[in-house]
Amino acid sequence: MKDLKQLKEQWAQQHFDKQYSKEELNGFLQKKSTYSIKWIFYLSIAEFLIYMALPLLSPNYYESFAYYKSLDLFGFNIFMRVMGYALLLYFMWRFFQNYRKITVTASVKEHLSTILSTRKAVSQYFYANVGLLLIFTLVVFIRSFQMDANLIGLEQENISFLMISFIIGLVVAIVLGIYGVLYYFVYGRFLKPLKRNEKELKQLNP
Amino acid sequence: MSTPNSETEFVALLDEHQNIIHKICRLYTNNEVEHEDLFQEISIQLWRSYGRFEGKSKFSTWMYRVGLNTAITLYRKEKKRLNTQPLNDQFTAIAQEEYNAQVDEQMAWLYQKIKDFSEIDKALVLLYLEDKRYDEIAETLGISAGNARVKMNRIKERLKKMLG
Incomplete structure (x- = not known):
């Protein structure tokens, strides 16, 4: 191959074995897309609905309120729950913004930016949830040792504070682990194809 | 719609x-x-x-x-690489009577060469070989026409080097 001009000419001359018929092309249009970002928004709606339905799904939901009240944490409990809803609503709004913006007809740069913004929002959502869960658990845990007669009783029965802390820490770690795995499977499935776009976006920026 | x-x-x-x-x-x-x-x-x-x-x-x-x-x-x-046969075995042009073996060979060589290019560079190669104007390239990629020109010159240099 001698030069670029010749390369261009040959490029224009290339043919492809595979030529789909109109029937085949028509069939493609009916197939399912692997479009990821819209699913992230739908998932957040599903999550919100499950969150809203929790009091109905769990018969003992309100019993925990009485326990928090006994620890003088009723207000804190309500505050954290409201924060949980606010967080979810805020991220739903962000997912919706991306959902609205995402379109394959945008320029490659705009498209890459929206995809990266979605990835960022999903990971921030995960960390914000974990943070909220940790703060809540920590506060309830400390207060329980100060005010819960059963726990104070355990201490008196020579079960060390360290041992109880370890067990509770382990339970929290397992809960967080399950949350992480669920998150990975549910959202990760849709995020996987969106990886590695950052490098490409950087390449487009002068 | x-x-x-x-x-x-x-x-x-x-x-x-x-x-x-x-x-x-x-x-x-x-x-x-x-x-x-x-x-x-x-x-x-x-x-x-x-x-x-x-x-x-x-x-x-x-x-x-x-x-x-x-x-x-x-x-x-x-990248599962289900089939490691070279691409030219699978997608080559044999449809027409004036089947041009040389074009086919050269294209197989070209596709193989640019396989390791970044996703954006592949896009630039495509737009260059399709003879798109700078303003069209800029619009497709979402960059300025000036930036498109710079990127296109780099790609041309890279292709030239490849052609030896």
């Missing part, structure tokens, strides 16, 4: 320009299965956004944009 009429019209356009999609697929995939998968995905994305196609640009120009976006961002199959 879609009426039976517009579907027929769209399929006719898709049929007419299907080689554009084949070129994108050959650039961004490693085997026949992936090629077909990506072809389908691009067709679906084109059809879904067809209602928003206002005809301001040529249908083919609009296809590059949708096709490249789909290939670069949405279509991310793990």
Whole structure:
């Protein structure tokens, strides 16, 4: 191959074995897309609905309120729950913004930016949830040792504070682990194809 | 968006320009299965956004944009390399009587050479070889015309070097 001009000419001359018929092309249009970002928004709606339905799904939901009240944490409990809803609503709004913006007809740069913004929002959502869960658990845990007669009783029965802390820490770690795995499977499935776009976006920026 | 009429019209356009999609697929995939998968995905994305196609640009120009976006961002199959046969065995041109073995060979060589280019560089190669104007390249990629010119010059240099 001698030069670029010749390369261009040959490029224009290339043919492809595979030529789909109109029937085949028509069939493609009916197939399912692997479009990821819209699913992230739908998932957040599903999550919100499950969150809203929790009091109905769990018969003992309100019993925990009485326990928090006994620890003088009723207000804190309500505050954290409201924060949980606010967080979810805020991220739903962000997912919706991306959902609205995402379109394959945008320029490659705009498209890459929206995809990266979605990835960022999903990971921030995960960390914000974990943070909220940790703060809540920590506060309830400390207060329980100060005010819960059963726990104070355990201490008196020579079960060390360290041992109880370890067990509770382990339970929290397992809960967080399950949350992480669920998150990975549910959202990760849709995020996987969106990886590695950052490098490409950087390449487009002068 | 879609009426039976517009579907027929769209399929006719898709049929007419299907080689554009084949070129994108050959650039961004490693085997026949992936090629077909990506072809389908691009067709679906084109059809879904067809209602928003206002005809301001040529249908083919609009296809590059949708096709490249789909290939670069949405279509991310793990590189399984199901079939390690060279691409020229699978997608070569044998359809016509004046079958040009040399073109076929050179194209197989070219696709092989640019396989390791970044996703954006592959897009630039495609737009360059398709003889697109700087303003069209800029619009497709979402960069300034000046930046498109700079990037295109770099790609030309890289191709020249490759040709030796």
